[in-house]
Amino acid sequence: MVIVNLQLSVKPEQLTAMKTRFASEVLPDTRNYPGCSALYMTENIDVPNQVEFVSIWASKEDYDTYLKWRDETGLLAEMAEKYLESEPVFRFLNLEQEF
Numbered sequence: 001m002v003i004v005n006l007q008l009s010v011k012p013e014q015l016t017a018m019k020t021r022f023a024s025e026v027l028p029d030t031r032n033y034p035g036c037s038a039l040y041m042t043e044n045i046d047v048p049n050q051v052e053f054v055s056i057w058a059s060k061e062d063y064d065t066y067l068k069w070r071d072e073t074g075l076l077a078e079m080a081e082k083y084l085e086s087e088p089v090f091r092f093l094n095l096e097q098e099f
Helices: 012-031 060-073 075-083
Strands: 002-009 036-043 050-057 089-094
Touching: 002 060, 012 036, 012 050, 012 075, 050 060, 060 075
Parallel strands: none
Antiparallel strands: 002 050, 002 089, 036 050
16 A cells, blocks of 8 residues: 655645635545555644645556646646645655554
């Protein structure tokens, strides 16, 4: 399994709109996408416009397939233009052990 950490620096004036849209439209589809077993939206306590998504996927290939689908729908380009201050940061972590 792979943990994906997506870090977004959101324009402060777009923070509420972005979180509302993602919670109602984007994240339910992500959670139901094949290979996704968990999904969390978090906000950095010290940097309120830093939103991070933590998800667990069966494999990196499953996540790559999902991300390609999101790119093809135009969501990634729209998100970058409308909501983001900078490029997103992706971190991929192999799940070694669960306790």
